[in-house]
Structures are given as structure tokens and as C-alpha cells.
Amino acid sequence: MQRPRFELPEALVMEILSKLPVKSLTRFNCVCKYWCSCFQTPHFISKLHHNNLKNNNLNLLLGRHDGNTFPHYFSQLSNKKDKKNKVKQNIHLPFFKNTTPSVYGACHGLLCLHDPSTDKAAIWNPSTREFKIVPPSSIQRPPYFSSFGKGYLTLDYVSFNNAAFGFDSKTDDYKVIRFVSLTFVNREEEYPYPHFMHQVELYSLRSDSWKEIPSPDYTPTESNNGNICVDGICYWKTEYGGYLDFRGLILSFDMGNEEFSNLPIPEFGGSFPEYYVDLLVFNGSLGVIVYSLERTSTSFDLWVTSEGVWTKQFSIESISGVVHPLGFGKID
Template identity: 50%
Template sequence: MQGRTKSRFQVPEALAMEVLLKLPVKSLARFNCVCKSWWSSFRTLHFTSKHYHNSLESSNFNLLFQRCNSVIPYFTHLSTGKDEKSLVKHDIRLPFFENGVDCPQVYGPCNGLLCLYDHGDGKAALWNPSTREFKILPQSSARRPPFPGYTGFKCVGFGYDSETDDYKIIQFVTLVYIDEESDSSPVYRSQVELYSLKTDSWKEVASVPNACPFSNYLGNNCVDGVCSWEAMMEYHRDNLILSFDMVSEKFSTSPLPELDGALTNYKLELLELNGSLGVVVYPRFGTEKSFDLWAMDGGWTKQLSVESIPGVEEPMGFWKNGEMFIGGSDHELLLFEPYTREVKKLGVKAYPDAMCHCLIAYVESLVPINGKSEHAEHIIRRPSLDT
């Protein structure tokens, strides 16, 4: 009687890739050492792009709550599950920014990447919180004229150039000349500089608009490779939206939505809204806030109007089913359902002396940034102080 031969079932490579594309980043990181072909595939543009869009379609969002105090800038990783007791997972401490002038502001997410930027001294870094890769960016090498006075970094945008597969950061630099021997007013000059991840370098943007853009605190002010800011244009009485296209590297302007009453009574925050540019408008003063949400689709259309939510300071972003994250007047993070008007406490607070705080909802991504591991940059993940 002949001995039986054991048959080996082998999964076709194409089918294996389809299965792998649906796995979380943490699992893929473990599978890096299975074979060289998998390690190489996980780094291709095709795989990273398809994996990201699969996660996006499945609404696999993660939440980071930035809540700097006067000493330590750090993030709290929040659970997105239904169990409120497991909401706060752990804190992430970023030593690179601890000796900075300001708490770093967050720009993005852009394909799962975040840009962290200190407006006080221009220190910047890119971070992929899914792969735990961190890249400290070089200081700008763009030439600046000898301008006695001081240099300020005021507005930033972070986006993706789809034509060259490049991630870019734009920064507005204000050079201020102060003549202490005369009573003349300060002289301002703006310079715009652009960073490319592919070249790991900065360059000056030649064509600079006569505009003073305002910082955007919701952070995600880039839609389809175009970054936008509310801006005060020289020679114009009304404020406009100033935009910069990461592909063409050109500026353009468009009008703001028409508001009831004076613009000075409102705060405007620009954000990405279902693939379009959106604006959240809310009163500048008071702790009983109403919110209007506008979307740009050939023209401005009001999408949502929420009236009189007591004990609210500011909007902090939107969640999966149209819910709004809001900051309470007691520094607590809340989730507001616009249609039922239900306000849910999430059990996590910013500090009373917080220099800045924001909420970032991002989708897991494998996009590489040619940086170092969090461990190599001394980034610390530890149990949260809230737990």
C-alpha cells in the first residue's frame, strides 16, 4: 500500500494581498517579517493607498485629544468603542516640543499623517501615529532679507501633491522691522516658504499675495490638495478665503459665506467636509453658542444650523454620523448630536491652564515619512492620567 502524500494548500498571492489590505496597521507591522515580498508590498504606493481607502470606507477612525499644559505637550489616545470606561487609552508625550515657545498646533490629518508645528519658533515635525514613525523637519533654508526686528510664524497648511506623490507644508513668515529711534509704525513683510517631504527641504514661494491669513485651529484646512485660510486682503475691506494649491503651487481667492451681522462678532473655522471645503461659524463671545455649518459646492450652502447650546466654548470637529465634538466651558470634551440635541460627556478634560487643545480624528495609514521610530525620538506612551 502506497504511502499517502500530504498536500499543501497555498493561498494565491493576489488573494493574500486582498486579505492583508483589510487588516489594521498593528497586524501588518507583525507580518513584516513573514517574507521579503510582503515587506516590500507594504511599502508600495499601490498598497498604502488602497489600504488607507479601505480603512476610510470602513470608517475605522482613531481619536487623539491634544491637551497641552504649561509644561508638557502631549496627546491622549481615546478609544472609539461604546464602552465609556475604556474611552481613555493612554497618553503620548512628545519631548521634541517641550522646550518650544508655544504648544504645537496640529495640521491634518492628511492620508493618516499629522503635521505638528510650533508657531513660536517654527519647529515642525511629521508624525504617523499608526506606524509610530516620527520625523523632525529641518529649519527653513530659504533666504530671508536682513530685517531688524523679529520674525513671526503665523499660518501653516499641510497637504498632499497627488501628481508627484509628495507631502508639502506651507508656512507664512512675517518679518517685522521696528525703528526704535523714531515713532513710525512697524513695517511688515511677508514671505511664504514651502517644504517638500521628497526633497526634505524648504524653498521660497515667489508669488506672494497681499494678504494676512488667520490661523485655523481646527487644523484640517486642506481639501484635495488645496489649503485654505480666512484672510484679510490688502486693498479689500472684506475678508476673503485665501487658498494654495499644492500641485500648481499657486494662490487663489474666493468669498466667505454671507453671514448675518458683522464678521467681527463671529469666529470662522475652515475644515474638510465630505470631500469639500466647509466652514463652521459660531459667536466669538459668550458660553451659550450656536453653530452654523457651511459647505462649498460651486457656492456656499448652509448644511446645518444648531441653536443655543449652553456651557459651550468652541467646536472641536465632527464624528462618524454627523455628531459634533465640542469643548465645554469647564474644559470637558463633549459629543453633541445635532438632531436630538443630546450632549454626552466623554469623561476627559483639558487642563484649566491648557495652552491649546484640539481633537484629531484620523484613519490608520501605512504612508512612510522617512523618519525614525517613536522610541528613537524618545516619544513616550504611558497609561493616561485620567485612568
């Protein structure tokens, strides 16, 4: 007598698969097209990443190159005690041949790679070694710029800066935002004075396309190490005002409603040009570390914001030999 066929609900199957090592999932891509497509969804990627965090299945990722030769490549180091400092694998990225891509943020174990000097960008999963090449932008660049007293200036150079990578939970989509700097010059002049214009582009992984969005009143003046993104909102530090009225500001972008807004820096009782204000993530919230430019008596103040209100968490007195703080982390 043939036993009745018993099938698990697909949701339960995906829950079980998300707890498996990445090496097993790579093999299971061949089981069926449905499993292969499910492994690429933001929900599954996020679930797999959080399960790896719980199980401490993490590896250290290093950017490397041999001397002055190209191409640059990445290496993964195993975190297992019996394989201390052992290179798990070397990963070459042929798409960025003869260029050095910058890592603009990590989200759910995915990395956004971007070459600021070109239009090349990619979303990379180091665990599965899957590599999604972002298509070039189709957004039009103005070839000329009319400047009073100088006639028409021609477009000379395009650069891509201050990219950020985040997750939009409203549409279950990964997005990349970047600021495009356009440099215009008068080619007839021997030493042309440049004039700058900016555009802002947003990439959606779901639609696999770029679109232009309205530029904010201010643009980032300082690149973050990676990018600061909290709950789908990305942050950059910017500055405005003249020399005698120089002020700092935090520019934010909501991946969900695709709108910019401004957030003041905390009122720490000092003059902004005389202090560093570094952005960071602290306990899942946006924070800043404030410290003086003077190296003789540097103290570090940590401020954290909640719904736009800054609260000073603590202050660390001067420590000799410290150049700048890197951030905070939990040590077990």
C-alpha cells in the same frame, strides 16, 4: 515530485496587507526591504487608513503633560468597548523637547506637528509610531529691510504660522505649506516700531526639501483648529479693507498646481465684523458656519460651496448657553 512555486501578484499582496492590523504590519517590516518601502508609500498609507475607517479600528489621540513639566506627550485611548478609556500607549516626542508642537492637520492618518516659534516640524504616524523629521528650511531670510524715513531695519524675529498639511494626488506626494513672518526693527531706537514681511514655504515629502513660492496678496489672519483641506486644496480665513469697509475673504492653496486663489465668503446679509465666519468640512465639501457676535439671539447658518457657488444648507435657531459651534458629525 516538487510542486511548482505559486506566487501572488505584488499588487494583490499589498491589498491583503493593507487590511491587516497595524501591529502586524510593524512586524512585517522585517520581512524584506521591498515590503518596508511599500508600507511608506502614500498609496499604501491611504489604503490602510481607509480600511481602518471601515473596520472602526480607530483610537482617540490626546495631547498631555503632567502639571507644568516638560516634555509634553501624546496618549492613545482604545475605542474598544471592553477597553473603555484605557490608555493604549503613551508617546513621547523627544524632537520637540521643551516645546509644545501644534497639530496642523491630519491626512490619511498622518499628523503634521509644528512648533510655530521655531523651524521644527515633523510628520508623524501615531498608529505605527513612525516619525519623519522635516529638515530645516534652507531658504534665505533678508537680513535688512529698507523703510522710507527710517533707514535700514534689521531682522529681529522669525515665526512660522498657519501651516497646513495635505495630499497632492497628482504627484502622489504629501506637502506642508507655511507662512513665515519676518519682524524688522530699528535697533537704535529705544522702543522700536516693528515692520513685518512675509514669505511662504512649501515642503514636499517626496523630495524631502523646502522651497519658497510666491506670496499671495493676502495672508491668513486667523488660524484654524488644525487646517481645512479638501481634495488637496487648503483654506484659510483672511480679512482686508479699512474699518468702514471691512471684508472677509477665503484664501485657498492648491497642492497640485501650487497656486493661491481667493474665494468670497457667502453673502449672508450681514456686516462681516459683526459676525463670526468659521471654516469647516461638511460632507466632503468646504463649508462655513455664520453666527452673530451678539450672544443674546445667536443663530447658526451653515453654507456649503460647490465650484465657488455658496448654498445655504440650513439654519439653527438660537440655543442658550452656546459659545460657538465646533462642527458637524455623523452619529450612528
